[in-house]
Amino acid sequence: xxxxxxxxxxxxxxxxxxxxxxxxxxxxxxxxxxxxxxxxxxxxxxxxxxxxxxxxxxxxxxxxxxxxxxxxxxxxxxxxxxxxxxxxxxxxxxxxxxxxxxxxxxxxxxxxxxxxxxxxxxxxxxxxxxxxxxxxxxxxxxxxxxxxxxxxxxxxxxxxx
Numbered sequence: 586x587x588x589x590x591x592x593x594x595x596x597x598x599x600x601x602x603x604x605x606x607x608x609x610x611x612x613x614x615x616x617x618x619x620x621x622x623x624x625x626x627x628x629x630x631x632x633x634x635x636x637x638x639x640x641x642x643x644x645x646x647x648x649x650x651x652x653x654x655x656x657x658x659x660x661x662x663x664x665x666x667x668x669x670x671x672x673x674x675x676x677x678x679x680x681x682x683x684x685x686x687x688x689x690x691x692x693x694x695x696x697x698x699x700x701x702x703x704x705x706x707x708x709x710x711x712x713x714x715x716x717x718x719x720x721x722x723x724x725x726x727x728x729x730x731x732x733x734x735x736x737x738x739x740x741x742x743x744x745x746x
């Protein structure tokens with residue numbers, strides 16, 4: 586790591602030659618080195634050119650240095666991940682069946698409007714139940730009152746003979 590204090594003593598070319606740009610591009614630079622490089626990019630615009638050149642060099646190395654693997658490698662990989670169809674004689678026997686459980690793909694969803702309708706219906710049922718109980722009690726109160734008043738009414742009316 587190059588500290589900012591020590592960097593004042595170094596010149597720009599020494600900083601570029603230190604390999605910090607390549608480390609930065611490869612993701613190997615420390616957090617302090619990244620912060621310092623970002624500051625340096627702001628101060629020295631020529632660092633942008635150096636970073637672009639280093640990036641181009643690394644890209645060329647990766648493109649030119651690639652080796653195509655032999656076909657045997659792909660065959661082994663495909664066999665391991667079972668992309669190829671298994672031979673017909675390798676099917677599981679009926680004595681030892683294999684079951685694959687998969688979750689159902691259909692899930693029931695309810696619209697928000699249906700939910701509101703069910704809530705309103707529930708509230709209406711509760712209101713009807715409450716009013717039924719209220720009027721049932723009022724009816725019994727009136728009946729009791731009438732039965733209490735009945736003897737008084739019979740006394741006041743003249744008897745018919």
